[in-house]
Amino acid sequence: TLAWAVRAALRSSLPEAERWAMVKRAIAAMPDAEREDPAWIYWDARATLALAPEGAAGDTARATGRRTLESIAGRMDFYGKLATEDLGRQVALPPAPAPLSDAEREAIRQVPGLQRALHSFSLGLRSEGVREWNFTLRDLVSDRQLLAAAQWACEREVWDRCINTSDRTRAEVDMNQRFPMPFRKEVVAQSREIGLDPAYVYGLIRQESRFIMDARSHVGASGLMQLMPATARWTAKKIGLDFSPSMITDRDVNLKLGTNYLKLALDDFQGSQVLAAAAYNAGPSRSRRWREGPVVETAIWAENIPFSETRDYVKKVLSNATWYAALINGQVGSLKGRLGKTIGPKPVDAPEDNRDLP
Numbered sequence: 001t002l003a004w005a006v007r008a009a010l011r012s013s014l015p016e017a018e019r020w021a022m023v024k025r026a027i028a029a030m031p032d033a034e035r036e037d038p039a040w041i042y043w044d045a046r047a048t049l050a051l052a053p054e055g056a057a058g059d060t061a062r063a064t065g066r067r068t069l070e071s072i073a074g075r076m077d078f079y080g081k082l083a084t085e086d087l088g089r090q091v092a093l094p095p096a097p098a099p100l101s102d103a104e105r106e107a108i109r110q111v112p113g114l115q116r117a118l119h120s121f122s123l124g125l126r127s128e129g130v131r132e133w134n135f136t137l138r139d140l141v142s143d144r145q146l147l148a149a150a151q152w153a154c155e156r157e158v159w160d161r162c163i164n165t166s167d168r169t170r171a172e173v174d175m176n177q178r179f180p181m182p183f184r185k186e187v188v189a190q191s192r193e194i195g196l197d198p199a200y201v202y203g204l205i206r207q208e209s210r211f212i213m214d215a216r217s218h219v220g221a222s223g224l225m226q227l228m229p230a231t232a233r234w235t236a237k238k239i240g241l242d243f244s245p246s247m248i249t250d251r252d253v254n255l256k257l258g259t260n261y262l263k264l265a266l267d268d269f270q271g272s273q274v275l276a277a278a279a280y281n282a283g284p285s286r287s288r289r290w291r292e293g294p295v296v297e298t299a300i301w302a303e304n305i306p307f308s309e310t311r312d313y314v315k316k317v318l319s320n321a322t323w324y325a326a327l328i329n330g331q332v333g334s335l336k337g338r339l340g341k342t343i344g345p346k347p348v349d350a351p352e353d354n355r356d357l358p
Contacts, residue, residue, distance in 0.1 A: 002030045006043060010300045020047040038072045038079040039303065045069045078315040081322060081335040082299060091322065091332045097172035100148050108148035111136060121158050133161050143169040150177045160210035179323050182211045183251065190255055194263050199328055200273055201259055203321030204280065207313055214249050223249045225258025231358045235261045268354045274298055274339055277317045282310040284357045295344030
């Protein structure tokens, strides 16, 4: 309830001082554990800065707000990046860890649980392999062990275990493990052919399927880009691709259909990566409905997405894309630049909505 009180205050049309005061009151009323969420740390800092009096009288409040932003700046998640940029800094890639030694690699290959897990994956027993792998990770406590295990999973192209294992490290971060780029030639070529940013596509795939080509969701979405059968059929017809349902998990077909659908969604939402990502996850009709109302800062709009899954999804896709842009182009771009400044009702001079878009 208090989380939604913050969100409601953020999108409120009340005078700015009242709005930010409501944000602070709701966050202050949260239990300590909830207040430690980076989202509420970020918005509390923003409220402190917004409410600071002008001139010297507000110096103490501004210093407090900046210290609060500093506490999450440098984190690799959505709000860590926003805090970094609010402080006037550029998001930077973490330093690469020292290469794994032969001894570290060999030691991890002698762990029976990981051996059993990878053997299960090779037999097509994915759920058994995941359980065995995750159970075994409980005994791997050092970053170096986790990096070695993640690297072994990467080499065996078990991408979800590679990513999830590497995500557990604290002091040492291997970006090539956390944000791998399988099928790089195909993804980049297909994306650029239709005018999509490859980093955005990779950010979405990482969140959708963790690069598991035969992944299937509880609602029936399939393949690398997690397409629903009806969406796949519609997109295939739209682009003139001869398609049958059995082709949906074929890597190249799934990639072609998924990127074309994403481009159609992006065009329908006037190039907004946030609105298109929300549409990809929850459907374009919901994304259209959610944009109605006041014009708000894009980060506020994203935090107010009413579905928890979609809210988390949109933030992670855009955050992922920022890292992938750095890995593909050699320099980290701006998350704020990718978000755009505001979201509100569709401009009156924009083209008609593509109501056929499933």
